[in-house]
Structure formats: C-alpha cells, structure tokens
Amino acid sequence: MKLTDREENGVIVLEPTGKIMGGPDASLLHDKLYEFIEQDKKQFIVDLSAVDWMNSTGLGILISGYTTLRNNGGKLKLANVTEKIKTLLVITKLDPVFESYDSIAEAIKSFEQ
Amino acid sequence: MHEPIIKGNMITIPSSLEYLTNIDDFIEGILRGYEVDESIIADIAISVSELVNNSVSHGNKLDSSKTVSVSISQKNSDVEIVITDQGQGFDPQTISNPLDEVNLLKDTGRGIFIVNALMDTVDVKTTESGTTTTITKSIV
Numbered sequence: 231m232k233l234t235d236r237e238e239n240g241v242i243v244l245e246p247t248g249k250i251m252g253g254p255d256a257s258l259l260h261d262k263l264y265e266f267i268e269q270d271k272k273q274f275i276v277d278l279s280a281v282d283w284m285n286s287t288g289l290g291i292l293i294s295g296y297t298t299l300r301n302n303g304g305k306l307k308l309a310n311v312t313e314k315i316k317t318l319l320v321i322t323k324l325d326p327v328f329e330s331y332d333s334i335a336e337a338i339k340s341f342e343q
Numbered sequence: 344m345h346e347p348i349i350k351g352n353m354i355t356i357p358s359s360l361e362y363l364t365n366i367d368d369f370i371e372g373i374l375r376g377y378e379v380d381e382s383i384i385a386d387i388a389i390s391v392s393e394l395v396n397n398s399v400s401h402g403n404k405l406d407s408s409k410t411v412s413v414s415i416s417q418k419n420s421d422v423e424i425v426i427t428d429q430g431q432g433f434d435p436q437t438i439s440n441p442l443d444e445v446n447l448l449k450d451t452g453r454g455i456f457i458v459n460a461l462m463d464t465v466d467v468k469t470t471e472s473g474t475t476t477t478i479t480k481s482i483v
Binding site for chain 2: 249251252253254255282283284285286287289290291293294296297314318321322323324327
C-alpha cells in the first residue's frame with residue numbers, strides 16, 4: 231500500500247493505494263491519520279478509489295479514526311468507495327456509520343454545509 | 344527460518360506480519376493461473392489475509408521462531424486453502440458477534456466473521472501442535 235495526503239479547503243484528504251491488509255503497510259495509514267489528529271485537524275476524507283481491497287485491519291483503522299474524531303468534534307468521511315469495500319461495509323453493518331460520497335469534491339463540499 | 348519458503352503450492356513464513364504481502368502475491372498468482380474471476384480472487388485474498396493475521400498475531404503470538412504455512416489447491420469447481428500455525432487455536436463459537444451494538448464500533452474482532460461471510464466453508468481444527476484452518480470457495 232502507498233499513501234498520499236493533502237489538505238484542501240481545510241479538509242485532510244488521505245489517498246491510500248493498493249491493499250490494506252495489516253502489517254507495516256496498514257500502519258502507514260493509521261499513523262498518518264493520527265499524526266493529523268494530533269495536529270488538531272478535524273475534517274478528514276479517505277479516498278478509497280485506488281484501494282483494491284481491505285480486510286478487517288483496514289476497517290478497524292477507519293472505525294478507529296471515525297470514533298476518535300467523533301469524540302473530539304471532528305468527522306471522517308469516505309469517498310469513492312469501491313464495490314468490494316462497499317460489500318465489506320454492508321457485511322459488517324458499518325455502511326450506515328460512514329458518510330460516503332461519489333467524489334472527493336462532493337465530500338469536501340459536504341463539510342461546508 | 345528468516346525468509347518465506349515456497350514449495351510447490353505451499354508457502355511458509357516466519358510469524359511476522361511483514362510477510363503478509365508475500366502470501367498475498369503467492370495466493371493471487373496461483374488463482375490467476377486457475378483463471379479465477381478477480382472478484383473471487385479478492386474474496387479469497389481477504390480471507391487468507393484475515394486468517395494469516397490471526398495465526399501470526401494470536402496463534403503464534405508473533406513468535407518469529409514459529410511459522411505459518413498456507414497451501415492452495417483446486418478441487419473440481421472449488422479452491423481449497425489450508426492455513427496452519429503452531430499456536431493454541433481458538434474456538435469460533437466463543438468469538439463475539441461484531442454486529443452486536445456494543446461491538447459495532449470496535450476496531451477489532453471482525454476477521455473471522457468476514458471469512459465466514461466470504462467463504463463457502465470454514466473448518467478449524469486444533470491439535471497440540473497447532474491450528475489448521477481450511478477454507479473453500481467455488482470458483483465457477
């Protein structure tokens with residue numbers, strides 16, 4: 231897995247690429263997410279368009295980030311969720327938990343409302 | 344043992360999560376050789392990653408002197424994958440339901456649930472020498 235990050239209109243956009251399966255690769259996403267949280271960033275989008283698949287480790291990182299931010303007045307939203315990951319979210323009943331958008335632009339706009 | 348070893352349709356790794364990608368590359372490569380649909384490959388790869396994660400972390404407790412082996416074979420219209428570790432095993436019946444409201448937002452505890460959802464059969468056998476988990480998935 232590779233990871234890029236950027237800030238757009240005050241929103242942190244994390245863009246993982248590849249597979250999120252655990253081990254050192256998954257730590258990269260977790261650590262970057264918490265690095266920004268520790269900088270008191272509150273608004274996050276994880277763009278999943280380039281993630282081939284993830285397992286429960288990936289879901290755990292998203293949930294951990296979501297709950298940490300929610301408890302601190304922030305939000306983590308998803309963009310471009312692929313069919314494979316959507317299936318996992320449905321199976322685990324996490325699909326109603328995350329706000330999900332079809333593009334990064336729509337997700338960023340949702341923070342303005 | 345310090346590096347993954349591949350013999351035929353079996354890969355053996357030391358108990359470290361850094362070798363998850365070796366197992367994934369191995370399994371996905373063989374499945375592509377079987378001309379399996381990419382969506383089914385992903386389901387199998389996700390399941391194998393869950394079980395190897397469990398074997399390395401919970402079974403072998405990250406003891407690098409212990410190993411995890413994964414073998415794969417095609418049996419008629421099914422793929423069968425066997426994951427073997429040297430740990431104490433687990434009772435699938437004792438695992439909490441991750442869909443329960445109290446567990447829904449926990450960041451762990453979904454691995455076996457996902458494997459059961461994605462695979463056609465899941466069989467866990469524990470002996471004194473370790474745990475063997477066998478999963479099958481139709482590939483037609």
